[in-house]
Amino acid sequence: MTFEAFDAWWWPYLFILIAGALATDTWRFLGVYLAGGISEDSDLLVLVRCVATALVAAVIANLIVFPSGALAETHAALRIGAALSGFAGYFLFRRSVLMSIVVAEAVLLTGMFLL
Amino acid sequence: MTSQHAAGNEPGSEEDQRGNLHWYWRGVIAAVSLPAIILGASFVGFAALALEAGVTMAQALFMTAFVWALPSKVVLVGAIMAGNGILAAAFAVALSAVRLTPMVVALVPELRAPSTRPWVLYFLSHFVAVTSWVLALQTLRDVPRERRTVYYGGLGSTLILINMCVVTAVYLVARDLPPIASAALLLITPLYFLTSLWGSAREQAGHVAMVLGLIMGPLVHLVWPAASLLATGVIAGLGAYGWHVWKRRAA
Numbered sequence: 405m406t407f408e409a410f411d412a413w414w415w416p417y418l419f420i421l422i423a424g425a426l427a428t429d430t431w432r433f434l435g436v437y438l439a440g441g442i443s444e445d446s447d448l449l450v451l452v453r454c455v456a457t458a459l460v461a462a463v464i465a466n467l468i469v470f471p472s473g474a475l476a477e478t479h480a481a482l483r484i485g486a487a488l489s490g491f492a493g494y495f496l497f498r499r500s501v502l503m504s505i506v507v508a509e510a511v512l513l514t515g516m517f518l519l
Numbered sequence: 520m521t522s523q524h525a526a527g528n529e530p531g532s533e534e535d536q537r538g539n540l541h542w543y544w545r546g547v548i549a550a551v552s553l554p555a556i557i558l559g560a561s562f563v564g565f566a567a568l569a570l571e572a573g574v575t576m577a578q579a580l581f582m583t584a585f586v587w588a589l590p591s592k593v594v595l596v597g598a599i600m601a602g603n604g605i606l607a608a609a610f611a612v613a614l615s616a617v618r619l620t621p622m623v624v625a626l627v628p629e630l631r632a633p634s635t636r637p638w639v640l641y642f643l644s645h646f647v648a649v650t651s652w653v654l655a656l657q658t659l660r661d662v663p664r665e666r667r668t669v670y671y672g673g674l675g676s677t678l679i680l681i682n683m684c685v686v687t688a689v690y691l692v693a694r695d696l697p698p699i700a701s702a703a704l705l706l707i708t709p710l711y712f713l714t715s716l717w718g719s720a721r722e723q724a725g726h727v728a729m730v731l732g733l734i735m736g737p738l739v740h741l742v743w744p745a746a747s748l749l750a751t752g753v754i755a756g757l758g759a760y761g762w763h764v765w766k767r768r769a770a
Contacts (some may be wrong), residue, residue: 407599407608416578417709419711424595428616432644435603435623436637442628449628450732452621453721454728457757460716461732462739462751463590467709468672469737473568474701486649487710494714501714502553508710509703516699 405425478516546603546673549658550651554715555681558589558650561708562682564763565592566689567696572600575689583683588648589708591616617749620653621756629656630671631665639668646675651714653719723766 406417442448468487469480490508497503562583567693569579588591594615598608623644631640636712662670697702713733720726732755738752740747 405605406550406602411520416575417581419599420578420582420595421585422614423598424582426590426592427609427612427647427751428586428619429591431616431619432647433641433645434621435620436627436640436644438620439624439627439640442624446628448723449625450724451760452624454724454763455752456621456625457662457716457720457725457728458735458737458755458759459621459748459752461729461755462736462748463615463618463714464709464712465733466705466740467590468706468733470740471705471711472593472675473564473571473705474698475705478702483706486706487713490710491713491717494717495641496743499714499718501557501711501718504714505557505707505710508573508706512706513699515545515704516702 413487478512479519482515482519484511537666539669542662542670543673545662546670546675547677549654549670550674550677550681552654554650554654554711556680557707557711558584558678559637559682559685560658560704561589561711562685563689564701564708565589565596566686567701568593568595569686570690572596574599576687579690580683583686583692586612587645588616588619588677593769599711614748619647621752623647626652626655627657630666630667634665635668639760641666643671645670646679649715651675651678653715656719656721665702708761720762724759724763727762731755731758 405419407416409415413500424483442452468483471483475483486508489511490504494500494504566579567581574582581594582595586595591612595608597610598611603611627640627644628646630643651671651674654674659667659670716729717726720729732751735751735755738745739751743750
């Protein structure tokens with residue numbers, strides 16, 4: 405049953421609700437349920453934050469190393485180089501999120517024009 | 520860093536007198552921020568991808584409102600493009616969204632007051648995604664505890680609304696983005712996540728978890744793609760926590 409399996413107007417929306425909303429909100433609701441017994445100062449929260457942070461970090465790294473769309477056409481070394489320069493720019497420009505993006509884009513675009 | 524802050528540093532009583540509407544509005548204002556602009560730019564990339572996949576504007580808006588988390592939406596559109604069945608798509612999206620559970624667990628204790636009803640927390644949890652989570656962890660301490668749920672409601676709903684506008688704009692205007700522009704747009708999301716995640720870490724262990732996760736993520740993906748995020752989160756997270764405990768003992 406793919407996204408285009410049925411010709412009915414409502415099918416894509418049901419597809420999004422089940423494969424998208426249900427698949428994400430279940431984890432959010434589970435989080436609310438599990439948080440029930442945890443206090444704000446609990447040491448367990450440090451562990452939970454570590455796991456959450458590592459998971460998002462893995463998402464970030466995979467977006468750069470195994471990207472989708474037009475970014476997939478570029479060289480992996482160029483993408484990683486651009487991301488590392490951007491991260492360096494973040495510290496160089498007093499922790500500016502904006503400047504880190506400017507630096508990374510400059511490296512990526514220069515690389516795409518030259519290579 | 521957390522322990523000093525957590526100890527009863529509630530804002531003054533004058534701020535406390537202000538009503539729910541005031542704090543909802545403060546949440547709306549907090550949403551209109553640099554992170555929101557950067558997220559909006561990432562949504563340009565997402566909308567371009569959805570357009571390419573043959574998803575209609577109404578469907579893309581529906582996705583933005585009901586799935587919300589950007590990485591999960593990218594996975595969902597990827598599954599649609601690949602012609603995956605509904606169960607395979609749900610499984611892939613669910614794997615990409617496991618991270619939401621620990622994020623919500625970390626946020627809820629800061630969000631709730633003793634009088635908060637559970638359904639409010641379940642409802643608000645839908646707004647949890649990287650940007651609103653980072654913004655909330657950075658600003659919730661300056662909000663009186665009883666107003667935090669209202670504040671987060673304003674913050675989360677505004678972020679969704681802004682990005683629904685972005686998706687609409689892309690569908691109306693940018694039918695054909697040149698590849699170099701879409702490549703540039705697609706780089707914004709990971710870079711923004713990278714720096715904002717680093718900035719939002721409460722303790723040094725968060726930075727350790729991040730570096731471990733960044734290195735391990737792609738490596739584990741090569742060996743075990745189906746569960747790479749979950750496995751990386753658990754292993755790197757436990758490693759960072761172990762480092763946290765060891766360092767505290769040494770001190």
